[in-house]
Amino acid sequence: MTKKAKKMSSVAALFVLAAIIICVGELTPQSSSQWSNLRTVLQLGTIYALLAVSMNLCNGFTGLFSLGQAGFMTLGAYTYAILTIPVASRAGVYYLYGVAGWLSNVVLPIPVALLVAGLMAALLAALIGAPVLKLKSDYLAIATLGFAEVVRIVIASSPLNRVTNGSLGLTKIPGFGSYYGIFIVSIVCIAIIVLLINSSYGRAFKAIRDDEIAAEAMGINLARHKQMSFVISSFFAGIGGALMAMYMGAVSSTTFTIAVTYFILLIVVIGGMGSVTGSIISSLLVIAAREWWLRPLDQTQYIGTFRVPLLKAGFRMVVFSVILMIVVLFFRRGIMGDKEFNWDSIAKLFKKRGKKPKTPTVGGDAQ
Amino acid sequence: MDTFLQNCLTGISIGSIYALIAIGYTMVYGILRLINFAHGDIFMMAGYFMIICMTDLLIPWYYSVIIVIVATIILGVVIERVAYKPLRDAPRMSIMISAIGVSYLLENLATYIFSAQPKSYPYDKMGFLSQRVTLGNISTTLVTFITPVLTIVLVLALVVLVRKTKIGMAMRAVSRDFETSQLMGVRINAVISFTFVIGSGLAALGSILYFIPRSSVYPLAGSLPGLKCFVAAVFGGIGSIPGALVGGFLIGLSETFVKGSATLSQYSDVITFILLIIVLLVKPTGLFGEKIKEKV
Numbered sequence: 001m002t003k004k005a006k007k008m009s010s011v012a013a014l015f016v017l018a019a020i021i022i023c024v025g026e027l028t029p030q031s032s033s034q035w036s037n038l039r040t041v042l043q044l045g046t047i048y049a050l051l052a053v054s055m056n057l058c059n060g061f062t063g064l065f066s067l068g069q070a071g072f073m074t075l076g077a078y079t080y081a082i083l084t085i086p087v088a089s090r091a092g093v094y095y096l097y098g099v100a101g102w103l104s105n106v107v108l109p110i111p112v113a114l115l116v117a118g119l120m121a122a123l124l125a126a127l128i129g130a131p132v133l134k135l136k137s138d139y140l141a142i143a144t145l146g147f148a149e150v151v152r153i154v155i156a157s158s159p160l161n162r163v164t165n166g167s168l169g170l171t172k173i174p175g176f177g178s179y180y181g182i183f184i185v186s187i188v189c190i191a192i193i194v195l196l197i198n199s200s201y202g203r204a205f206k207a208i209r210d211d212e213i214a215a216e217a218m219g220i221n222l223a224r225h226k227q228m229s230f231v232i233s234s235f236f237a238g239i240g241g242a243l244m245a246m247y248m249g250a251v252s253s254t255t256f257t258i259a260v261t262y263f264i265l266l267i268v269v270i271g272g273m274g275s276v277t278g279s280i281i282s283s284l285l286v287i288a289a290r291e292w293w294l295r296p297l298d299q300t301q302y303i304g305t306f307r308v309p310l311l312k313a314g315f316r317m318v319v320f321s322v323i324l325m326i327v328v329l330f331f332r333r334g335i336m337g338d339k340e341f342n343w344d345s346i347a348k349l350f351k352k353r354g355k356k357p358k359t360p361t362v363g364g365d366a367q
Numbered sequence: 368m369d370t371f372l373q374n375c376l377t378g379i380s381i382g383s384i385y386a387l388i389a390i391g392y393t394m395v396y397g398i399l400r401l402i403n404f405a406h407g408d409i410f411m412m413a414g415y416f417m418i419i420c421m422t423d424l425l426i427p428w429y430y431s432v433i434i435v436i437v438a439t440i441i442l443g444v445v446i447e448r449v450a451y452k453p454l455r456d457a458p459r460m461s462i463m464i465s466a467i468g469v470s471y472l473l474e475n476l477a478t479y480i481f482s483a484q485p486k487s488y489p490y491d492k493m494g495f496l497s498q499r500v501t502l503g504n505i506s507t508t509l510v511t512f513i514t515p516v517l518t519i520v521l522v523l524a525l526v527v528l529v530r531k532t533k534i535g536m537a538m539r540a541v542s543r544d545f546e547t548s549q550l551m552g553v554r555i556n557a558v559i560s561f562t563f564v565i566g567s568g569l570a571a572l573g574s575i576l577y578f579i580p581r582s583s584v585y586p587l588a589g590s591l592p593g594l595k596c597f598v599a600a601v602f603g604g605i606g607s608i609p610g611a612l613v614g615g616f617l618i619g620l621s622e623t624f625v626k627g628s629a630t631l632s633q634y635s636d637v638i639t640f641i642l643l644i645i646v647l648l649v650k651p652t653g654l655f656g657e658k659i660k661e662k663v
Contacts (some may be wrong), residue, residue, distance in 0.1 A: 065460060131648055136401045138463060139647055142597055146640030149594070157633045258590055262471050269464050314479035321472040328468045329453055332461055 013277070013341055015262040016189075023181045037292045043182050044291060045284040050186040052267045052279035053193050054236035059265070060338075062229040062271035063091040064133065064208030066142045069123075069237050069264055070256040071148030072203050075124055076238025077245035077255065078155055081170040082163060083113040089172045093165065097221050110176060114185065121238025124151070125231045133226045144181055145258060156253035169252025173245050182243055194276055196232065205229050209274075237347050266324050274281045278336030285335075290320055369504040374627045375436025375620070376502065380511040381575075382619020383518035387573035387595035389611035390525065391566030391602070397542040397606035398458060399560050405464040408473035409567055413439040413574035415481055415585035421489040421539055428493045434569040444560050452556070470590075477586035485583040493579055515574045520534015521569070522612050529608065540607060547621060591636065597621075598643045604656025613654060618642065 024038055051069065058066050087107055110115065132143045156167045164170070175181065196202055204225050207215040216222050218350045245251040252366070271282030297316040327334065329350050387523045388410055416438045420431035433627045452468045454462040491497050498509045529535035537558045540548040549555050577592070578584060603610025618639055626635040646653060 065463070074591075092620065130443070135457065135647055135651070138400075139651070141463070142402065142594070142601070145594060146598070146643055149591070150637050150640050153634065257587075259471065259474065259587075262467050263466060265464065266471065270536055273460075303622060312479075313480070314475070317475040318472070318479045321468070321475045325450065325465075325468045325472055325659060328461075328465050329450065332454075332457060 002019070002126075012314050014064075018187075021183050023263060028138075036141070037283060037295075038181070041284065041288045043247060045287040045348050046183055046186045047240060047247060048264065048267060048283040048287055049178075049191050049280040051240040051264050052271065052283045052286060053190050053276050054233045054240060055264050056268050056274065056279045057197065057236075057274065058229050060268060060275070060279075061202065061209060062205040063137075063227060064169075064230060065137045066144045066230060066233070067141045067261050067265065068128075068144035068148045068234070069143075069262040070150035072121040072125065072234040072237035072262065073241030073244065073256045074148075074151050074253065076121045076241035077122045077251040078164055079238070080113050080117040081173045081245050081251055082114060083108045084110060085170065085172055086174060087134060093170060093172055094143060094162070096168060096333055097161040097166060101102045103163060110174070110181075110246075118235040118244035121241070122231050122235035124274055125234030129227045129230045133230060135221070145261070148258065148261065152177070152257070155299055166254075167249060168243075169255070173251065175246040175249070182247065185239070185243060188241055190276070193232075193236060201225065201228065204276075204346075210236075212244040231274040266328070270324070270327050272334035272336040272338060274338035275336035275340055276331035276333070277341035278334055278339075281341070282335055289323070290316070294320055331341065332338065352363035370627060373505050373507075374623050375504065375510065375633070378620035378623035379616060380619070381394065381516045381517040381623060382571045382616035383515040383612075384482060384577045384615075385592070385596050385599045385619050386518055386522070386574070386612045386615025387569045389599040389615050390608055391570050392597050392607050393504070393600040393603070393611045394538075394562050394566055397442065398538065398545075398559060399451065401451065401460070401462050402597060403465060403566070404463070404593075405450075406471060406566065407589035407591075408470050408477075409443055409446070409568045409589070410476060410574045410577075410593065411589030412442060412560065413571040414573075414578045414588060415477060415486070416484050417575060417578070418481075418488060418584060421492060421643060422487075426542040428489075432575060434567050435575065439571035439574070440564050440567045441563060443563045443570070447560060449565045452559075467637070474586050474590070482582075482587065483586055487577075488582050488584055489577045490579045497579060498544045508580055510576060510579045517572075517576075518612070518615075522608060525565070526606055538562065544579065566619065574596060595636075595639050597641050601643060601653055602646050604653030607653070607655040610653055610655035612644075 021042055024042055055069055058064050085093055086117055087105060128147055155164050158166060204220045207220055208225055217343055267283045267286050268279055271278030294316040297319055298313050301311050390546050391406050395401060416435045418433050420426045446469055450463055450465045454465055496510045498508060500509050529538060537553045540553055543556050595618055597598055599614035600611050603614030621638055625631050625638045
């Protein structure tokens with residue numbers, strides 16, 4: 001396929017996605033519970049798509065197995081919250097400790113606060129990147145995981161009470177007030193990451209992933225490129241965390257735990273390490289499964305008078321993690337492998353199989 | 368002086384529990400080159416097994432201890448068979464992701480079965496283990512004294528096992544070179560299963576000793592201790608059993624002393640990871656680790 005056709009296909013995919021989002025936004029009634037599920041899935045799914053793509057940039061494209069996502073998200077979420085909670089509601093939010101004097105009147109517009117949230121995460125990444133990125137794969141994973149924990153502990157610690165509200169967390173975090181805000185920010189961020197991946201820097205990242213020593217021999221500055229990938233990935237993780245805070249309206253030091261990092265990693269794996277479209281498709285599917293399709297598993301159900309066994313709160317997550325394990329064990333390449341989505345492969349699939357694929361999983365594994 | 372002694376005692380005790388768990392990490396890492404992210408959750412499950420045995424089934428504690436150890440070993444070996452064995456030829460990242468998946472599954476499973484609320488551990492029914500002892504001004508449970516002794520004995524036994532027995536030789540061979548030892552007729556799968564038996568058994572024992580003074584178990588109870596124990600294993604040099612012991616003691620002691628100081632007490636978990644970074648930067652192979660040369 002030529003470069004132009006490739007571009008056309010991704011633009012077309014983007015249009016389809018935008019059309020779905022706008023249809024849901026404009027045509028569905030706000031109050032209906034059935035449709036609110038779809039809204040939740042689209043909004044949360046898009047935020048997770050941004051988080052997954054940013055993690056993919058570091059883990060899938062550069063081969064740096066970093067598990068610090070939750071830490072950067074926490075930092076981003078807190079930065080955003082601290083800078084945007086309306087002055088009028090601050091007294092209520094900081095009712096126990098009071099708000100620090102220098103902070104009490106600082107309110108930034110939402111886009112600026114988002115940017116600052118990203119920059120704070122990027123700054124932390126730049127600070128810890130220099131020592132941590134020297135480590136090899138699994139040591140890097142543990143070190144970044146540790147840093148994420150450190151961020152959580154420091155944010156909840158008492159010297160910062162008047163800034164972060166200690167272990168109480170922050171509430172009344174404002175959002176865009178519009179259904180489209182989250183989509184616009186996420187899609188712009190993902191687009192920037194895609195542009196980066198397709199640039200010469202992106203090619204350098206992939207070279208480092210495939211063979212560090214060969215890449216170095218080709219004149220790629222390992223330390224610089226690794227640092228760059230790590231910092232940019234953290235920048236977008238920070239923005240993702242801020243979007244999450246915006247979506248939930250509240251954040252505390254226990255919001256983004258190690259489990260959140262694992263969850264995002266599993267989304268990336270299901271989508272395919274090294275495929276942006278894979279991450280996007282998989283985050284929408286995974287969130288739909290977790291928040292919507294598997295929901296009935298959490299409620300006790302009766303068939304006539306027979307109580308269906310096993311169904312109670314929490315069963316959804318067990319089934320969900322079993323599905324994740326099956327993907328990890330048997331469909332190791334994930335939905336897309338390291339390929340990107342294009343219409344041709346879907347068309348080929350129709351021709352070869354002669355039947356409609358339910359999910360693109362079949363297409364990814366057949367190659 | 369009394370607080371100092373008390374801190375020493377607590378630190379050594381918690382440190383030796385860390386050491387027991389760290390041995391599981393270090394042995395699995397030595398053989399499979401895998402951070403068994405599920406190890407901390409196996410440790411947590413062992414805590415729940417104990418609650419089932421004693422609170423729900425009312426089995427006396429001495430039988431319960433045996434049942435818990437056996438059940439945990441079975442859990443560990445099953446995890447290895449189901450989640451790690453199929454990925455033996457896969458890239459290392461896949462098997463690590465599988466381990467993360469298992470950890471995620473176990474945490475969700477525990478939340479489902481036992482709910483997210485902490486369950487109280489039958490700490491006061493453990494016979495002589497939960498007896499309180501008073502030495503001068505220090506008052507503590509007997510288990511605090513037993514833990515380090517038991518740990519040191521077990522570590523010595525394990526060192527003898529690895530150095531002197533046939534299975535120990537097989538383990539050393541596998542950790543040195545996976546493929547060659549297979550060609551030499553070492554039954555890889557048996558050796559790996561045996562490693563998981565030892566690791567999970569020690570985790571079960573560690574769990575009993577860990578939860579008696581803490582008195583409650585919750586689904587995420589294993590994740591932070593798990594991380595710390597891995598740090599202990601890295602500290603002592605991954606693959607080295609005495610290293611895990613020393614690493615465990617160091618982490619336990621430093622953590623307890625930081626916790627004891629008034630100003631820094633809330634940063635006690637931070638210190639572990641700072642130690643990790645320092646060790647990795649200064650001596651990446653840990654205190655007793657072997658140097659591995661990277662081949663092109």
